[in-house]
Amino acid sequence: MPWNSLNGITDLTPLALAFWVLSILIFVTAIAGLITVGLIRRKRDQLRNATQPLAMFLFDDGVLQVADGDAQQFMPGDKQRAFTESTLIAQLTLRFADLPRRIDAMGGHGYLMLNENNGPLALRLLRRGPLCRIEMATRTMAATDSASSEDQILRAMAEDSPQAIWVTDPDGRVLWANASYLDLLPANAPVSWPLPQVFKDSDALRTSLTVQGKVHDFSIRSSQRGPHKMHFATDITAITAAETARKQFLNGIGQIYAGLPMGIALFDASRRMMQFNPALTDLTGLATNTLLQRPTLANFLDHLRDSHLLPEPRDYLNWRARLTSLEAGHSPSLSETWHLGDGRTLRVTAQPYPDNVMALLFEDISSEVQMTRAFRAELDTLHGVIGALDEATAVFARTGTLIVANAAYYDMWALHDDIVAPLSLDSEIARWHRQFASAALARATTGLRNSDPIALDLCWHPLDDETELRANSIGSGRVMVGFRAILQGRRSTSAGIRFSA
Numbered sequence: 001m002p003w004n005s006l007n008g009i010t011d012l013t014p015l016a017l018a019f020w021v022l023s024i025l026i027f028v029t030a031i032a033g034l035i036t037v038g039l040i041r042r043k044r045d046q047l048r049n050a051t052q053p054l055a056m057f058l059f060d061d062g063v064l065q066v067a068d069g070d071a072q073q074f075m076p077g078d079k080q081r082a083f084t085e086s087t088l089i090a091q092l093t094l095r096f097a098d099l100p101r102r103i104d105a106m107g108g109h110g111y112l113m114l115n116e117n118n119g120p121l122a123l124r125l126l127r128r129g130p131l132c133r134i135e136m137a138t139r140t141m142a143a144t145d146s147a148s149s150e151d152q153i154l155r156a157m158a159e160d161s162p163q164a165i166w167v168t169d170p171d172g173r174v175l176w177a178n179a180s181y182l183d184l185l186p187a188n189a190p191v192s193w194p195l196p197q198v199f200k201d202s203d204a205l206r207t208s209l210t211v212q213g214k215v216h217d218f219s220i221r222s223s224q225r226g227p228h229k230m231h232f233a234t235d236i237t238a239i240t241a242a243e244t245a246r247k248q249f250l251n252g253i254g255q256i257y258a259g260l261p262m263g264i265a266l267f268d269a270s271r272r273m274m275q276f277n278p279a280l281t282d283l284t285g286l287a288t289n290t291l292l293q294r295p296t297l298a299n300f301l302d303h304l305r306d307s308h309l310l311p312e313p314r315d316y317l318n319w320r321a322r323l324t325s326l327e328a329g330h331s332p333s334l335s336e337t338w339h340l341g342d343g344r345t346l347r348v349t350a351q352p353y354p355d356n357v358m359a360l361l362f363e364d365i366s367s368e369v370q371m372t373r374a375f376r377a378e379l380d381t382l383h384g385v386i387g388a389l390d391e392a393t394a395v396f397a398r399t400g401t402l403i404v405a406n407a408a409y410y411d412m413w414a415l416h417d418d419i420v421a422p423l424s425l426d427s428e429i430a431r432w433h434r435q436f437a438s439a440a441l442a443r444a445t446t447g448l449r450n451s452d453p454i455a456l457d458l459c460w461h462p463l464d465d466e467t468e469l470r471a472n473s474i475g476s477g478r479v480m481v482g483f484r485a486i487l488q489g490r491r492s493t494s495a496g497i498r499f500s501a
Contacts, residue, residue, distance in 0.1 A: 054121070054136045059085040061130040074136065085132055090195050094167055094176035096123055097228070100194070115139065164218070164233040166195070175228065184211055199233065206236075263362035269355060271297040271324055283346065283362045284309055297324045297358070311338050326352045337365075345369045379404070391484035398477025400425035400449075412483060425449065428481075436463040444469040448479060462486060 058066040112125040166177035174195035263280035304310040394405040402423035444461035
């Protein structure tokens with residue numbers, strides 16, 4: 001029985017009839033599903049392409065005539081710069097990467113539609129000769145909500161960054177820049193697309209730029225992102241000034257070190273030489289090449305020992321270890337006097353400083369030692385001469401301080417050898433006044449306080465019936481005062497003894 005005969009349906013068995021009805025339902029359901037999918041896709045495409053107006057700009061020959069909607073968010077923060085068509089295109093280039101090329105290809109007439117790179121914005125541009133209408137809209141896509149919020153945050157970070165940030169294309173043209181970059185442009189400079197080149201060499205690591213009459217130093221870092229390159233410039237003027245000041249300070253210190261007669265060797269925390277001055281080589285005789293190799297403190301001391309410039313201590317290794325272990329705040333400075341075989345005498349001082357830096361100072365004190373020895377020899381001679389005199393004799397310095405007195409003077413005035421306080425000319429004159437008449441003593445001591453050699457006539461002046469005084473200058477402002485018994489003086493005169501200066 002043919003299937004297309006409706007009369008035959010009644011002749012089907014119940015099972016065949018059920019199968020036939022099920023087939024019809026499946027076919028109808030499939031057709032309905034295909035229609036539904038098509039409608040959903042069409043609706044999705046409509047939603048994707050649907051936009052909500054955001055802002056509109058109308059330019060005539062590049063000059064802004066009308067700005068409508070939320071146009072403020074697309075304008076730069078610098079109100080002092082004119083907002084032109086080129087300025088807006090420069091602002092939008094980072095969001096619409098293909099915008100400059102498409103505008104150039106469009107010529108003087110045409111219509112252009114672009115969607116933002118990974119963002120919700122859509123751009124429509126209509127050009128009719130000098131007139132240009134640019135519309136900004138937001139695509140109604142739920143999936144772009146979170147991305148839009150994140151993009152706004154990232155854009156705000158880039159725009160408000162204190163670093164100058166700009167993006168260049170493969171040809172080196174500046175497609176986008178933030179406010180810090182635009183602030184580096186000369187005052188009232190026109191902002192057009194492509195943006196002006198502030199830095200002549202964007203790939204340089206460091207460069208200088210004159211901003212508002214002052215030279216600023218910048219450190220530049222670049223990063224490749226697809227066909228574009230991002231550049232970041234940081235103002236390091238303060239850092240450069242600090243480095244320059246530090247170099248000048250070190251150069252000044254170096255010049256001071258070079259002019260000092262004292263040998264200086266500086267060692268770092270690891271006790272390795274980091275600086276020395278020329279006087280060190282003059283005093284020690286060590287080769288400059290040896291010191292330029294930055295020896296450790298232990299090696300430096302070994303070189304001095306090998307050159308016989310270091311007196312041999314009892315335990316050299318222990319002495320060297322004690323010297324190298326000096327630390328600021330824990331160990332006092334160490335000072336020693338080295339008597340060398342060539343007759344020189346060096347004062348060597350090890351001084352630790354903060355950060356565990358240590359300075360080793362070498363000072364030639366040979367002339368000072370020789371002067372001290374000569375003075376001591378002269379003083380010993382003076383002691384011997386004064387001590388051999390029978391008269392009570394005392395010698396005073398220019399300052400009036402008692403330099404030396406013989407035993408007869410101490411006995412005459414009942415003084416003790418262990419007197420702690422220094423005796424002075426004024427105190428001694430006061431002592432003499434307590435025993436002798438003031439008038440006689442005044443005549444005898446005329447010119448004594450000021451060491452006047454004319455007033456000091458080298459003559460003996462009687463103080464009373466038994467004692468006489470003589471005062472005379474012995475050079476360098478020093479005076480010698482002598483007391484003797486008058487009877488003793490007569491015996492000396494009869495013996496033919498002469499007193500001379």
